[in-house]
Structures are given as C-alpha cells and as structure tokens.
Amino acid sequence: MGNVSFELKYGKGTVQFTLPEKQVQEVIKGVSYPAVENVQAAARQALNHPIASPPLREVVKEGDKVVVLVSDITRGWQKMHLVLPVMLEELNAGGVADKDVTIIIAIGGHRKNTEAEFKELCGEEVYKRVKIVNHDSRDKDNMVYLGKTSRGTEVSVSRTVAEADKVVMTGGVVYHYMVGYGGGRKSILPGIAALETIQQNHLHALNKEVGTGSNPMSNSKVTKGNAAHEDMMEIAAFVQPDFLINMVPNTDGDYAGVFTGNWVAAWQEATELVDEIYGVNINNKSDIVIATCGGYPKDINLYQTGKTMDNASYAVKEGGVVIILSECPDIMEPKEFTGWFNFESLLEMEKGLRANFTIPGWCAFRELECNLSAKYILLTKSENAEFVRKTGMTPVSTIEEALELALKHCNIDNPTYTVMPQAANTLPLLKE
Secondary structure, three states, X not given: OOEEEEEEEEOOEEEEEEEEHHHEEEEOOOOOOOOOOOHHHHHHHHHHOOEOOOOHHHHOOOOOOEEEEEEOHHHHHHOHHHOHHHHHHHHHHOOOOHHHEEEEEEOOOOOOOOHHHHHHHHOHHHHHHOEEEEOOOOOHHHEEEEEEOOOOOEEEEEHHHHOOOEEEEEEEOOEEOOOEEOXXXXXXXXXXXXXXXXXXXXXXXXXXOOOOOEOOOOOOOOOOOOHHHHXXXXXXXXXXXXXXXXXXXXXXXXXXXXXXXXXXXXXXXXXXXXXXHHEEEEOOOEEEXXXXXXXXXXXXXXXXXXXXXXXXXXXXXXXXXEEEEOOOOOOOOOHHHHHHHHOOOHHHHHHHHHHOOOHHHHHHHHHHHHOOOOEEEEEOOHHHHHHHHHOOOEEEOOHHHHHHXXXXXXOOOOOOEEEEOOOOXXXXXXXX
C-alpha cells in the first residue's frame, strides 16, 4: 500500500495532503441521503398527513390568533421561506386570516434580526402578508410567568405567545452538543423565553459543583438523563404548542425530510433521521484526527468551529492530537464569545459562566475543555495566531506544519489517523 490523498474544504478553497493508507482507520462521512425534490409539495403532504396530530387546517379555526415561531438568521440553513407560504395556505384553509397571524423570530438571547433578515428568513411573500417581530428576552414587561419546572427553573415566556390561541413551531433538527438535538422544544427555550429562564435552564449543562466543569450528559445525541434537555421539554410543555413543522437537512444542506404534527412525536421522528444521516459508527479511536468545519461560512469564526472541535473529540484517543481546519477570517466575532477568553484560567471562566451564563460563554468553555483530553492544532490564517493561543490550541498556517507537530506530539511509530470531511455535522459513534 502507498499513500492516500485528501482534499478538505477550508475557507472558500481546499487543503490537500496525503497520509499512509495503511494508517488511515476511518474517513467519517454522513450518509448520502436524497434531497426532497419539491419542498412545497412535501410540506403540503406533511401538513395534511401529520404525525400524532390532526392536519394543521383542522387544528385551527376561524378567528384564532396564531403565532408562528421561526428561528433567527443564525439558522438560515433551515430555509423556512420554502415552507412558510404553504403553511399560510393551510392556516387560511382552516379559516385563519393573514391579519390574525404573527411570526415571531425566536432569537432567544441572540441579537435582534433586521427587516432584511425577516425577508430572507420568511420570504418576500410572507413578509408582505403577515406581521413579523423579534422576540426580546430582556423585555420583562412583555413576559408572562407560567410557573416552575421540577428542577426549579422559573418559566417566563413572550406575552404574545402566552396569549395566542394557537402556537406553531418551526425549525430544523441536527445534532446539538448541549441538548442532544436542535429543533423541537428549542423554539420555546431559548426561542421565546425570558433571559432569566434561558440562563437557569442552561446552567444544567454544567455540573453542580464549581470546578467540575461541563455536565457529561450535555452532549450530542444524548436526551435521556440530559438535565438541560429534560428541563427544556418541561418548559415547552408549559406553553402547550399546538403544531410543529421541522426539517432535517442532508449533507448537502438540502431538505432530507419535512416532519409535522405533535410537537414531541414529530420532533422525535426527525431526530431518528438525524441519527441515520449523521451518526457514524467507528470501530476505533485514532491517534490523530484531521477535521474540517466544511469551509466558508462554517469556518467563518472560532465560535462556529466549536461544533467541529466537539465532534472530533469523539474520534481521538485520550492524549492524541486533533487537527482542525478553520480559516476564521472573522476570528474576533462575535464579541460576546471571544471576550470569554480573557479569563486567566478555565476555573475562572467557569465561575464567570455560573455567575452570568450565556451560550457564547458556554461554547468558549467547551472549546477550552476540549484541550484537556487531546492536543488541538488549529490550521488558520497566520494573523489569528495570537488569539488562538488564548484558546489553548496551537496555531499553524500550513497543513504540513500541522502534520509535523502532530507526529512529534504522538511520538510513536505509525500513528493511526481518522479524517472528518464533514466534521461540523457528523458524530462519531464508537461501536460497543
């Protein structure tokens, strides 16, 4: 056997390298799943034949005030503009006039979206037909208190949602490295919840004792025993959503499936397709893992790179090396993420996170934690080097330098390799 060549996406280009073929254990790719040929037709079929629910047109009635929850611009890959016009058709068929429909952009704790982003997310037609507003998690006057979960989370949500006659959730489902999967209940929490409710819930992603770090159950694919997820499900149940429309993307970013119906049952079926496409069984962990985010825009900054870092950690041996390909042209964005690396230590960052929990802060914390079990090398733009060192990673500007450092760190003959060309989405699952 000789060498095997690889070409991985990096920024708007690619990086090429070769490895000894006999030392490559795994090449982790998601299942090639066919794209839905006609999304509108598929959505119409799904809305009329939902899972564990009557069709949407039968869920609503004339005069109902309907609120539709749509994810913000950071989830633009969900392409809800393809589905929302069909959903409006069904609402109209059920007697609901456009003037009685409000779309809330479920931004959670993110920034408000612009009018231009409303059009991008919902489509020009829907933008002209119905009212679209941002959720504001900090607007206490427009929150309604609903009670406490069994874990003590105080649940307050948007008054517009709480007072609606019907609530329709939309979104997309992929793996989520805090609560197992995205989609479903995330439209409610963090989507349209009060900031205090979001923070109380997300604290379950940390262990109870200071200094013990992340909750090991807060991971991709894990729902049972995942306190943040289970608390999130209770929070969504307070709202009692009436209908759900979720999509699952294939590895090319097209619709692999549209799931509608009961907000729990339909979402759970969507998670099964995520497992089928993105859960990849591996026989062994490797000494060296080479993983790309997938090029621009997935590697636009270090914040987005965290998903790739986390997924790669499941494929590397304890004490091994992970080489991450992420160009990061906007490495200092967003500020609410990069500012967390100003703490002097992981412990100080954890204390800061417990005092003022934010998702960007948790992502920064998880990236630092990755370095505890393996050496992380980041192939990135040379001008990023100074900041990258703050993250605990070693910056390099060429793949040759990265491979040389990895071999030196392993310090063994014939180390094993795993290559992850779609590492932002694929989850390595070690066979029992």
